[in-house]
Amino acid sequence: MSQGVLAIAEQIDGVFRKVTFEAISEGKRLAESLGGPLTVVVMGAGIEAAAGELAVYGPDKIIVADDAALADYLTDAYTNVVADVVAQQSPAAIVLGASSIGKDLAARLAARLDAPVAMDCTALRVDNGAIVATRPVYGGKLLAEVALNGTPQIVAIRPNAMAISETTGAGVVEKVAVNVGDVKLTFVEKALETGKIELTEADVIVSGGRGMGGSDYTVVEELAAALNAAVGASRSAVDEGWRPHADQVGQTGKTVAPNLYIACGISGAIQHLAGMSSSKTIVAINKDEDAPIFAKADYGIVGDLFEIIPQITAEVKKLKG
Amino acid sequence: MDIVVLLKQVPSTESMVRVADDGLTIKTDDVKWVMNPYDEFAVEEALRIKDAQGGTVTILSVGGDKVVEAIRTGLAMGADKGVLINDPAALATDSMGIATVLAAALKEMNCDLIIAGQRAVDDDNYLVGTAVAEKLSLPNISMVVKAEITDGKIKCRRTIEGGTLVLEAPLPALFTTQRGLNEPRYASLPGIMKAKKKPLETKTLADIGLSADDLGNAKTKIIALQPPPERSGGRMIEGDDAAAKAAALVQALREEAKAI
Numbered sequence: 001m002s003q004g005v006l007a008i009a010e011q012i013d014g015v016f017r018k019v020t021f022e023a024i025s026e027g028k029r030l031a032e033s034l035g036g037p038l039t040v041v042v043m044g045a046g047i048e049a050a051a052g053e054l055a056v057y058g059p060d061k062i063i064v065a066d067d068a069a070l071a072d073y074l075t076d077a078y079t080n081v082v083a084d085v086v087a088q089q090s091p092a093a094i095v096l097g098a099s100s101i102g103k104d105l106a107a108r109l110a111a112r113l114d115a116p117v118a119m120d121c122t123a124l125r126v127d128n129g130a131i132v133a134t135r136p137v138y139g140g141k142l143l144a145e146v147a148l149n150g151t152p153q154i155v156a157i158r159p160n161a162m163a164i165s166e167t168t169g170a171g172v173v174e175k176v177a178v179n180v181g182d183v184k185l186t187f188v189e190k191a192l193e194t195g196k197i198e199l200t201e202a203d204v205i206v207s208g209g210r211g212m213g214g215s216d217y218t219v220v221e222e223l224a225a226a227l228n229a230a231v232g233a234s235r236s237a238v239d240e241g242w243r244p245h246a247d248q249v250g251q252t253g254k255t256v257a258p259n260l261y262i263a264c265g266i267s268g269a270i271q272h273l274a275g276m277s278s279s280k281t282i283v284a285i286n287k288d289e290d291a292p293i294f295a296k297a298d299y300g301i302v303g304d305l306f307e308i309i310p311q312i313t314a315e316v317k318k319l320k321g
Numbered sequence: 322m323d324i325v326v327l328l329k330q331v332p333s334t335e336s337m338v339r340v341a342d343d344g345l346t347i348k349t350d351d352v353k354w355v356m357n358p359y360d361e362f363a364v365e366e367a368l369r370i371k372d373a374q375g376g377t378v379t380i381l382s383v384g385g386d387k388v389v390e391a392i393r394t395g396l397a398m399g400a401d402k403g404v405l406i407n408d409p410a411a412l413a414t415d416s417m418g419i420a421t422v423l424a425a426a427l428k429e430m431n432c433d434l435i436i437a438g439q440r441a442v443d444d445d446n447y448l449v450g451t452a453v454a455e456k457l458s459l460p461n462i463s464m465v466v467k468a469e470i471t472d473g474k475i476k477c478r479r480t481i482e483g484g485t486l487v488l489e490a491p492l493p494a495l496f497t498t499q500r501g502l503n504e505p506r507y508a509s510l511p512g513i514m515k516a517k518k519k520p521l522e523t524k525t526l527a528d529i530g531l532s533a534d535d536l537g538n539a540k541t542k543i544i545a546l547q548p549p550p551e552r553s554g555g556r557m558i559e560g561d562d563a564a565a566k567a568a569a570l571v572q573a574l575r576e577e578a579k580a581i
Contacts (some may be wrong), residue, residue, distance in 0.1 A: 017482070072486065075451070075461055084371035098447075100481045107451035111420065116499040116540035119447050122458040132544065136339045137444050142347070144444075147539070182462035185490050188476065192484035200482065204581075227581060238500075245466075245501040248478060251334045251442055252358050254499065271334045278549060281578040283570065298555040299573055301566050311567030316581065319571060 017162025019097030055171030139251025211265015268293030359438025395507030
């Protein structure tokens with residue numbers, strides 16, 4: 001019989017994504033509700049030592065699939081390995097981070113296992129032994145509650161949505177024999193931007209829109225640096241070519257929910273509002289006092305962003321001394 | 322190169338979406354329906370590959386009668402033909418059920434390449450493309466910003482958080498689109514005229530060798546749909562000049578919101 005929870009860790013070059021800690025923490029809470037142990041599976045090459053770091057989130061067991069063929073994410077190889085672990089453990093639920101890679105793996109795994117899956121969940125509850133997931137749809141314009149029926153119940157949790165909790169667990173690390181199986185994909189290369197804070201994981205985001213008037217984002221970048229924040233952009237700024245596609249916040253870009261979102265020169269098109277309105281605190285700076293963004297903002301400033309933002313940056317620096 | 326593009330019709334992102342009286346679906350009376358924006362990238366990429374290498378582009382969709390419009394848009398952009406699976410049982414299933422339907426239809430189509438949007442901007446499930454690939458035992462690459470095809474292989478650059486990966490797969494394969502892949506063309510007037518005469522087949526589940534039982538009971542079910550909690554009213558920060566406003570904001574963020 002299916003029992004317990006399997007959490008899938010995500011790492012690049014031995015460094016875990018923050019959402020992995022959230023997924024294991026949520027897995028622990030799910031295991032308490034559903035009953036049974038929490039097992040974490042870590043896939044990669046030369047990751048045994050790093051895998052031990054995950055013990056602080058309370059898993060009963062950490063399964064390490066360490067193989068050169070798993071050095072970088074390949075959908076088919078990773079799906080094959082997780083499917084083997086699932087066959088051995090028969091978990092009632094599988095939880096992983098809804099990163100770009102996590103969503104791909106969750107989809108392939110759900111199809112392989114003929115299992116229910118809910119992507120980008122912002123809350124989970126257990127109702128009569130089955131998971132009900134809350135997830136934003138229509139880019140965040142609505143929230144759906146989705147009941148999962150079948151096993152294992154796969155949930156990919158949205159980065160920044162669930163709490164990280166350190167707790168105790170047996171944390172036994174067990175290295176398993178790896179059979180990557182039939183693999184058609186080949187890894188060629190990767191390019192990582194170092195030092196850039198990922199929008200979906202950022203605690204603070206400073207975004208610039210059409211009001212920036214051009215590709216010079218210096219004032220926004222300086223405020224972001226002072227706040228240790230990620231830089232975002234509205235769709236119109238991206239369409240103008242001022243910022244890369246990866247920076248776009250909104251229904252056709254990234255949906256974000258940081259602790260603090262500062263919208264600079266963003267009027268607040270419905271697609272943008274959908275993508276950021278679950279942020280905890282929202283600040284809007286815009287010269288147009290009728291801009292729709294002000295209706296969603298906790299704090300609004302009407303004025304010239306090129307005058308106001310540098311002053312905010314100065315105040316923040318003063319505060320952080 | 323015979324390419325199939327998987328397409329979904331969705332409410333335009335400009336649309337306000339409101340929950341219908343059943344509490345489970347959306348009101349459709351004043352919704353403007355369009356091709357899913359990520360599928361526009363898929364159609365465009367398919368057309369570019371066809372222009373460079375020859376072959377055909379077929380649009381495949383599952384949905385009701387009105388989906389014909391979105392398929393016609395793809396034909397007007399330059400795709401050769403359309404196939405719509407229109408069956409009550411297919412309309413009642415979930416995303417995984419849709420993937421089952423698409424996979425069954427694709428089995429008979431013998432294409433070299435399948436391109437799909439990374440997600441549909443209505444249910445935001447990020448599921449169908451990848452699940453179709455699994456059901457057909459094909460390799461898949463998600464969120465692609467660059468695709469190159471040579472010697473029966475496809476090499477794709479895909480986005481991940483904070484960077485990109487380059488992966489290669491033998492054809493046939495499936496990839497899903499990411500913003501940045503291309504700039505989708507608009508349908509020209511002659512394109513729209515021509516599209517009216519292009520073949521658009523409508524099929525039932527039986528036509529593709531499936532029955533309602535093959536879809537079974539959906540494994541996921543929406544049991545509630547509601548708008549996110551309204552944000553409580555904010556306040557405007559006043560001040561004599563930019564410096565005063567900035568100081569008041571930072572103080573409020575620190576003391577009231579505890580955000581910094």
